Amino acid sequence: MRDDTKKTLWREWLFLAVVIPLYGFVAFYSLGDRTAPQTYAVIDNQSGPLYFEVEEAPASVALYCPVNSATKYIDITISASANQMDWPVAFDTDDDPKDYTAAMIWYDYPLSCNNDTQYIRIDKHPASNRLVLAEIGFYNQEGSLIRAKALSENGGLVLDEPQTICRDSNRMNSAYFDESYFPSSALEMQDGLSVAEMDHPPVGRLIIGMGMNLWGRNPFGFRFMQVFSGILMLPLLYFCGRSLLKSPKWAGIVTILLALDFMHYTQTRIGTLDAFLVLFILGMYGFMVFYHNSQSLWRRYLFLLLSGVCAGCAIGTKWSGLYGAAGLALLYFFWLFQRIRFAWGTERRAILHECTWCILCFIMIPCLIYGLSYIPYAQTLGRSDFYGVAIEHAKQMLSYHTGTSTNYNHPYSSHWWTWFLALKPVFYYFEPAPANIYLYATGNPLVWGFGLVGAFYALWRGVCRLDDGGLVIATAYFSQLIPWIFITRDTFLYHYFPMVPFLILALGYFFQNTCTHPRIVGYRNLFIGIYLCAVVASFVVAFPFIYGSGIFWESILRIRLALQVSALLFGVLYSGLLIWAYCLKKKERL
Numbered sequence: 001m002r003d004d005t006k007k008t009l010w011r012e013w014l015f016l017a018v019v020i021p022l023y024g025f026v027a028f029y030s031l032g033d034r035t036a037p038q039t040y041a042v043i044d045n046q047s048g049p050l051y052f053e054v055e056e057a058p059a060s061v062a063l064y065c066p067v068n069s070a071t072k073y074i075d076i077t078i079s080a081s082a083n084q085m086d087w088p089v090a091f092d093t094d095d096d097p098k099d100y101t102a103a104m105i106w107y108d109y110p111l112s113c114n115n116d117t118q119y120i121r122i123d124k125h126p127a128s129n130r131l132v133l134a135e136i137g138f139y140n141q142e143g144s145l146i147r148a149k150a151l152s153e154n155g156g157l158v159l160d161e162p163q164t165i166c167r168d169s170n171r172m173n174s175a176y177f178d179e180s181y182f183p184s185s186a187l188e189m190q191d192g193l194s195v196a197e198m199d200h201p202p203v204g205r206l207i208i209g210m211g212m213n214l215w216g217r218n219p220f221g222f223r224f225m226q227v228f229s230g231i232l233m234l235p236l237l238y239f240c241g242r243s244l245l246k247s248p249k250w251a252g253i254v255t256i257l258l259a260l261d262f263m264h265y266t267q268t269r270i271g272t273l274d275a276f277l278v279l280f281i282l283g284m285y286g287f288m289v290f291y292h293n294s295q296s297l298w299r300r301y302l303f304l305l306l307s308g309v310c311a312g313c314a315i316g317t318k319w320s321g322l323y324g325a326a327g328l329a330l331l332y333f334f335w336l337f338q339r340i341r342f343a344w345g346t347e348r349r350a351i352l353h354e355c356t357w358c359i360l361c362f363i364m365i366p367c368l369i370y371g372l373s374y375i376p377y378a379q380t381l382g383r384s385d386f387y388g389v390a391i392e393h394a395k396q397m398l399s400y401h402t403g404t405s406t407n408y409n410h411p412y413s414s415h416w417w418t419w420f421l422a423l424k425p426v427f428y429y430f431e432p433a434p435a436n437i438y439l440y441a442t443g444n445p446l447v448w449g450f451g452l453v454g455a456f457y458a459l460w461r462g463v464c465r466l467d468d469g470g471l472v473i474a475t476a477y478f479s480q481l482i483p484w485i486f487i488t489r490d491t492f493l494y495h496y497f498p499m500v501p502f503l504i505l506a507l508g509y510f511f512q513n514t515c516t517h518p519r520i521v522g523y524r525n526l527f528i529g530i531y532l533c534a535v536v537a538s539f540v541v542a543f544p545f546i547y548g549s550g551i552f553w554e555s556i557l558r559i560r561l562a563l564q565v566s567a568l569l570f571g572v573l574y575s576g577l578l579i580w581a582y583c584l585k586k587k588e589r590l
Contacts, residue, residue: 012248016235016255023234023259027227030547031269032219033173036104037064037134037161041154042193044130049123050158051084051151057117058138058146061091062108062167063158066134066217067184068196073101075125078109082116090120102180103196104222106169120148129194133158137165170431171439171548172219177428179271183208183222189376198393199400202373203316204273219271226275230268233279234259237501240286243293244469244505245512254508256532257447258501260539263422266441266546267497270428277317278498281324283310285476285502288328292335292468300354304361312366316373319397320480324498325366327479331472332358401489413490416481420452421445421564426493429548438556439548441494445567446535447504450574454506461513469509476502515577517584524577531570538563 043049057080065074075094079087090111093101120138124131136158138146145165150156166173175183181197186209188195189202207225215221237258241251258264268275284307291303311328314321336351343351371387378386414424422443431437455477462470480499484491515524541559544551 012238012242012252015248015252016238019255019259020231020234024227024231027230027265027269030172031227032171032221032223034216034218034220035164036173036216036218037066037158037164038217039157039160040066040132040134041152041157042130042132043122043124047154049121049152050133050155052120052122052138052155052159053118053149053151054120054138055147056140057113057115058111058120059113059141060108060110060139061120061136062106062139062165063136064106064134064164064166065103065132067132067188067193068103068180069124069128069130070194070196071128072181072197074103074131075128076109076131077123077125078111079121079123080111080113080117081119081121082114084119087121088114090117094125102175103184104175104180104219106166106174108167108169119151132193135159135161135164137162137167139167143167171429171437174219175222175271176439177270177272177426179222182273183212183217183271186212186222187217189380192380195377195380198377199397200273200318201316201370201390201393201397202377203313203369204276204318206373206376207276207317208271222271223269226268226271229275229279230264233264233268233282233501236279236282236286237505240282240289241505241508243286243289244472245508246469247512250508250512253511253528253532254504257504257507257535260444260535261447261500261504262442262444262539262542262546263494263497263500265539266428266439267494269547272494273317274494274497277314277321278501280310280314280317281321281476281480281498282501283307284314284324284328285472288331289472297350301357304354304358305365308358308361308365309369311362312369315366316370319401320483320495320498323480323483324476325362327475329362330479331475334471410490410492412492414493416484416487416491416496419443419493419496421448421567422493424493436550436552437548438545438551438553440545442542442546442560443493443496443500444535444538444542445563446531446538446570447507448500449567449571450510451500451503451507453571454508454510455503457510457514458506473502473506473509477506515574515581517581519584520577520581527570527574527577534566534570538566 041050061078069075076092077089078091080090081087090113091109096109122131122133122136138148140146145162148159150159182205185195185197186205187193189205190209190212208222211224212221215224234255238251238255241254242248245251245254287303287307287310291300291307294300294303307328311321311325315325336355339351340348371390374386374390374393377393378384378389381389383389412424412426418424422445425440425442427438427440429437429439455474458470459474459478460470461467462474477499484495511524511528515521542563545556
């Protein structure tokens with residue numbers, strides 16, 4: 001028995017040593033450029049506009065703004081002059097038909113300049129609080145870079161990195177979707193600039209800032225920590241699954257399914273907050289499971305502490321972490337009630353000491369994490385009372401998330417009931433022909449369909465049979481899903497992401513505990529083997545639009561239809577096995 005245990009552990013570590021680097025390679029593949037402008041000039045009411053002398057009249061200007069103005073947009077007025085007396089407008093973002101408004105994106109603005117233009121002035125709009133420029137490049141009609149000389153004191157800061165200039169914006173050199181907000185606000189807090197967008201607590205932005213400190217303020221840097229979080233989810237889910245399913249084999253299966261999940265891959269490669277939220281929610285439940293299964297007192301206390309830290313970080317990343325935390329509290333108190341019922345004397349005193357420890361872990365530490373995370377943000381406001389700033393910001397966020405500004409019928413928004421089969425994906429990026437690049441967040445119907453059935457199965461076993469595995473999975477999944485049913489603001493498919501790891505655990509739990517009759521279990525295992533091959537194939541086929549490479553829209557529609565039909569077919573086949581198993585059990589009872 002002792003040797004078998006060591007052999008199993010050796011195989012487990014070997015499995016993780018293969019899966020994690022392999023997934024890491026695919027996840028980091030073409031994540032983003034490592035070069036981007038690092039210095040910048042600030043145009044505000046005190047500094048005034050930037051002036052440049054050019055050797056010939058420019059036809060266009062390429063520029064990069066690392067942060068937005070207080071309006072959450074970039075507002076630019078570019079004027080041209082031959083004598084520094086008259087300054088006709090050569091370009092204004094208000095007049096441009098395109099949506100040239102976002103930070104951390106390269107833009108190529110056309111300029112309407114006279115042939116005798118020698119000077120360029122770049123200024124913010126009067127109503128805007130600032131304009132932050134990192135790099136600019138002026139181009140003539142032939143597309144050649146024009147030599148320019150800064151006439152303003154800080155103008156040289158936007159001409160000092162010409163090797164970073166990109167005239168064509170793409171997902172490798174620029175931000176896409178909501179990346180224009182979160183990394184830029186992380187940069188603002190690092191440099192003490194006023195924060196333009198702060199619709200969530202600061203923890204996630206501080207983590208993004210860690211990636212930029214490691215790799216620079218570039219697309220690779222502000223996406224690095226998300227990928228790293230996605231990688232960390234794999235071993236965490238494995239050991240959580242091992243504790244819940246009591247089987248290295250089934251833990252390995254759910255780990256592979258998470259690594260091949262469409263949403264997990266796409267959402268951990270974009271510079272937003274959701275990857276951190278999912279990691280921390282998975283962590284707080286995983287460590288709670290480890291606590292429940294541990295017999296060592298110091299380990300139980302340690303796992304409670306780690307669970308509380310993850311809960312604090314989840315809530316400090318997004319308030320939706322509170323949904324999972326509420327489910328975690330219900331789970332803990334249920335287990336506590338079961339222990340107290342049969343505990344007496346010394347054991348009851350030990351439970352009371354543990355409850356005192358939980359006050360520290362799940363109330364004091366999360367409050368401490370939440371409050372301390374506001375120190376950089378408070379410094380941008382010139383304040384030291386960071387807890388006061390946190391309270392004021394909480395009121396602002398509550399007003400924002402419950403107000404009309406989040407209920408504008410976004411074309412990519414979706415109702416909660418469409419999430420189960422990913423009926424309405426979220427488009428993140430598009431490049432027209434000849435590239436034909438589509439990138440959007442979606443789910444795999446092969447996985448999510450079975451996972452939904454598994455979630456209800458886990459709920460049934462957890463409630464009716466008080467099975468710990470089913471109880472944990474159902475609590476984690478439904479405690480996060482149910483609040484979204486009552487939310488009236490615009491919601492998106494990526495709001496379902498925190499439930500996906502538990503959906504996959506539910507899938508493994510469902511397969512493990514059904515069709516276990518000796519006459520059927522071999523067919524079940526064959527089915528699961530074929531099913532896993534189909535999931536691998538679906539990841540390969542769908543890779544172009546979950547990664548962002550060239551593919552025709554008609555091909556995407558065919559792939560999505562094929563996946564939905566495949567999910568239905570596999571569902572029918574497994575339903576047949578379930579009916580067969582039921583008939584055999586019924587026959588044995590007679």
